[in-house]
Amino acid sequence: xxxxxxxxxxxxxxxxxxxxxxxxxxxxxIGPFPSGAPxxxxxxxxxxxxxxxxxxxxxxxxxxxxNLDRLKSDGVDxxxxxxxxxxxxxxxxxxxxxxxxxxFVFNIRHSACGSIEIKGxxxxxxxxxxxxxxxxxxxxxxxxxxxxxxxxxRIKAKGGTVSFDPNLRAEILNxxxxxxxLAIVLGETDLFLPSGEELFLFSPADSEKEAVxxxxxxxxxxxxxxxxxxxxxxxxxxxxxxxxGFKVTEVDPTGAGDCFGATFVTFWxxxxxxxxxxxxxxxxxxxxxxxxxxxxxxxxxxxxDALIAEQRT
Ligand code: ADP
Numbered sequence: 008x009x010x011x012x013x014x015x016x017x018x019x020x021x022x023x024x025x026x027x028x029x030x031x032x033x034x035x036x037i038g039p040f041p042s043g044a045p046x047x048x049x050x051x052x053x054x055x056x057x058x059x060x061x062x063x064x065x066x067x068x069x070x071x072x073x074n075l076d077r078l079k080s081d082g083v084d085x086x087x088x089x090x091x092x093x094x095x096x097x098x099x100x101x102x103x104x105x106x107x108x109x110x111f112v113f114n115i116r117h118s119a120c121g122s123i124e125i126k127g128x129x130x131x132x133x134x135x136x137x138x139x140x141x142x143x144x145x146x147x148x149x150x151x152x153x154x155x156x157x158x159x160x161r162i163k164a165k166g167g168t169v170s171f172d173p174n175l176r177a178e179i180l181n182x183x184x185x186x187x188x189l190a191i192v193l194g195e196t197d198l199f200l201p202s203g204e205e206l207f208l209f210s211p212a213d214s215e216k217e218a219v220x221x222x223x224x225x226x227x228x229x230x231x232x233x234x235x236x237x238x239x240x241x242x243x244x245x246x247x248x249x250x251x252g253f254k255v256t257e258v259d260p261t262g263a264g265d266c267f268g269a270t271f272v273t274f275w276x277x278x279x280x281x282x283x284x285x286x287x288x289x290x291x292x293x294x295x296x297x298x299x300x301x302x303x304x305x306x307x308x309x310x311x312d313a314l315i316a317e318q319r320t
């Protein structure tokens with residue numbers, strides 16, 4: 008059976024209960040919620056019953072244990088999460104603005120997950136896992152970049168597969184070595200999952216078709232384009248499938264792309280046809296936006312089946 012690995016930040020999110028601009032005035036907060044794009048991704052993979060593991064580092068504190076407990080209970084192998092007695096678990100403070108955008112205060116690079124090493128149980132996971140998922144947003148610190156590139160190359164060299172979600176935010180795009188690392192990861196990628204304009208960041212072109220064609224010519228086997236509420240599209244050398252999004256009321260968009268990607272990868276690894284994988288991924292993305300809290304949006308197979316049955320046309 009295949010086993011999915013990801014590497015990157017595990018943190019808690021603490022959210023302002025009222026909308027507004029940033030944190031320069033006292034504001035009511037709620038949290039901690041388990042978070043981190045790779046953590047949300049792998050939680051959704053585990054929740055679908057697919058073998059899954061994550062390599063990361065947390066402090067030996069409540070913020071770290073909130074994550075370990077959740078991931079473990081959703082079926083994720085957490086043996087690669089190093090619990091550092093001298094470290095502090097990463098955190099992100101988030102406040103939604105009136106315009107729907109978000110302001111963040113991150114403590115990631117200088118927290119436990121700012122340094123991740125592949126040794127001991129983590130090194131064993133790289134040997135046993137058969138699929139690597141890279142979150143572009145995880146390439147935020149030199150040791151993490153090194154760990155991700157090492158695992159990606161190793162899993163590919165063993166005959167495994169690689170998926171890549173750029174998941175880029177302006178706040179982190181200028182981290183040292185990030186752009187170079189993004190290019191290396193793209194070179195190893197089988198399944199590329201950009202969202203909206205991210206496609207053109209990696210494949211500058213005049214049209215979406217041309218951008219996708221150039222990626223496929225460059226060695227990517229399939230491109231899945233996320234289109235928010237409008238749904239998603241799949242492209243490979245011979246097929247093109249687009250499906251509309253499910254109709255839901257958006258409460259919190261955090262984690263939609265991660266749950267979408269996790270579900271697509273899980274179905275793709277199981278050999279599902281692109282239309283089925285896309286339908287379940289759209290359902291997972293839609294379910295994710297209906298719940299507040301980043302990782303709270305992950306769904307079981309039964310919940311996805313229920314949404315699909317409810318909106319079958
Ligand atoms: P990202 O979070 O990576 O920016 P998107 O915002 O495109 O990605 O969301 C990922 C997927 O989640 C979409 O392709 C879609 O399937 C689903 N999704 C996102 N927002 C909504 C929404 N408001 N209604 C229904 N589905 C949504």
